[in-house]
Amino acid sequence: MLKPRFMGNGRRISACARRTATAFCARPLPAPMPRAHVSAVGIVPFGRLDTPLLTLARAAHNDLLRRSPDASAPDQLLLSCQEPGPFADIGNAAVAVTDALGLAGIAATRVDTAPSSGLAALATATALVESGRRKSVLVLGVETMTSAPTEEANRVLARMAHPLERRYGLTMGAQIAIMARRYMEQHGIDDAALADCAVKAHDMGAANPHAQFRGPIDRDTVLGSPVVADPLRLYHSAALSDGAAALLVSAAGPVRVAGLGHATDALALTHRTSPDRITHFAATRQAAQQALGEAGIAPSDLDVVETHDAFTPMEGINLEDLGLFPRGTGVARVARGDTRPDGAVPTNLGGGLKARGHPVGATGVAQIVELYGHLTHEPGLSEHPPRAQRPRWGLAHNMGGLGNNVLVAVLEGRP
């Protein structure tokens, strides 16, 4: 009678329960499921690189091989790339990248959930490894966005929105501007506080060897920059960027994939039904609850966080949805430094999307690389350690579209 309880995913079976089951069941239990770990990482500096997509992919893979010469050979490649056609004139992109890496022969699949593709690829790699279907999966995130003029790039990216939203000329940034204005009016946030969120992001990027923006800025720089979509200015927006990052996911490694969450919401903002849909993202809350629940930890256990701040108001708003700050306080807490390395919730210590740069397909993978740096102390990955001496738990939050395809991953370093 015990057996059906142990037919699930096996994740939560304690050693004691397993012994009990073995003692009482007529048939032996199947071997425990492999657990997915991040076993190696690689990254290139992000920016306006004037470098072909396949060259960047190779460079990130080479960085992984240089850091981890003994890394196992992958038996599948998962490509995270949102727009290989419009931005790089590449079709059949999974095999184009696999071939460029000298890996032709292995399985290759492109994963696309818009800018959350990086964590979607990690989630897919985790499922492949934990099912036993694959031994070792290479997750390669890459995007080249800067060859097109900005207006054209914005037109390509605006295709993520509902067709009627696009007919108003709404970009992702313009929709975040509308959400941010409502939030600011409800919670008494002024332009100076919002500017301080951008200052914090650039301070973090200044010490990240892979960040697009490595020069600190001050409040006046932000407030003096051109308006993109009122109240958001140029310095509130992550720049168009080129970049690549890589992960190897296998059954052993220094960082465990301890929890994953994935949730969607209606494509159009006005079709959503959560009471706070004008200011917050219900899909983030759902994904976070799943991921933290699977890891068996509370938000307060987290030592370091990576959140999807494509626009600066999102750092504080997302941290509220992730359960790390009370409602209505997040943006003010970011502005006053509570997400800096010595703050209550060390977040985006590599500059986040805002200062590291946001090559959409590479972003989620870069978030995992950043957390891997904090959890393993591997040199050359992160220069702003969180206040915890030996950080154990990290969380990455990666958003596709306007908060409508959201993934959260909880990572555990070796204690």
Add this chain to the structure above:
Amino acid sequence: MSPPGVTVARCTACSIRLHPMRPDCTACRGATTSEQIPGTGHVVSWTRIERPPAGFPAPQRVVLVEADGPDGATVLLYAQATDDAVLQTGTRVQLHEATDATVRAEPR
């Protein structure tokens, strides 16, 4: 200009109203029917887009409106404002629907 009013989706099961029109309800998955609402409401947020995507003149003035429903319920929708006077939270607006299903907002 078209007479005031906007076509919205009304759920036949839970009565929620959604814009733009869609065949099913995002709250309960019930079927919807189209319904005309009066075309009055107020601005709950707004932006003035100075750098729109390729193909749009700058600036684009977009307001998020809570439109008044016939029975006191509201409908959330985006609308284009032709004039900066509408870009103020709380402004009462009159809504008109264009042939491409976009909505225009002007001060009442």
